[in-house]
Amino acid sequence: MPATFQSGSDWEGSSGPLIVVDCQESDLWPVDDRSESGTKDQLFEGCHPVVAVGEYAAPSRPLNVTGVVVSCDITTAGTATDRVRLNIAHGYIVRQYVSNILTYSGHAPNTYETTPQVGQPVYVDDSADLAAGVTLSMSPLNWNDVENPLAGVLWYCQDEIADGLAGGARATATFDTALANEHVEQEFCVMLVAGFRELA
Numbered sequence: 001m002p003a004t005f006q007s008g009s010d011w012e013g014s015s016g017p018l019i020v021v022d023c024q025e026s027d028l029w030p031v032d033d034r035s036e037s038g039t040k041d042q043l044f045e046g047c048h049p050v051v052a053v054g055e056y057a058a059p060s061r062p063l064n065v066t067g068v069v070v071s072c073d074i075t076t077a078g079t080a081t082d083r084v085r086l087n088i089a090h091g092y093i094v095r096q097y098v099s100n101i102l103t104y105s106g107h108a109p110n111t112y113e114t115t116p117q118v119g120q121p122v123y124v125d126d127s128a129d130l131a132a133g134v135t136l137s138m139s140p141l142n143w144n145d146v147e148n149p150l151a152g153v154l155w156y157c158q159d160e161i162a163d164g165l166a167g168g169a170r171a172t173a174t175f176d177t178a179l180a181n182e183h184v185e186q187e188f189c190v191m192l193v194a195g196f197r198e199l200a
Helices: none
Strands: 020-024 051-052 065-073 082-087 093-099 100-107 107-113 122-123 152-156 185-193
Touching: 051 122, 051 152, 065 152, 065 185
Parallel strands: none
Antiparallel strands: 020 082, 051 065, 065 082, 093 185, 100 107, 122 152, 152 185
């Protein structure tokens, strides 16, 4: 399971759109101990997790803005003013680790998605059941039955669309739609969605 946030050269699934905003690390979650579980990886330059901006324990949690880290200036000790740049643009596609947990019961995963579909919602999730480098699941609630903010939807990676790559053969590509009926954390492409769910 991933112990660090998404990094490397293939984290981008599209070149745009871009709406980059500056945030303070202290307002982002799940990062370091800023989550209900306190088990997430630290931000570092070159990592690109999807995160939420705002208070992770407040009733306004499902209204948090979400976006993907583009770059950051993080001090070794970490300060409240460390700057992080997020792309919050609707329609931007990023490669991310996604947990297939659909529901929790008693702080443990209860049901799993075995046939993920293009367009299926994914949420920023700070539950301890997710590995340190994973911030997304398919569950609208975390392990404490608190609403998760919507991050985006599962989408095609370039090689999952016929002729999606330059010089590609005209063939039918497949979206990965078969997962085991157990906890799986797998890379998917995720299309960011600008929007939120209403408070209950």
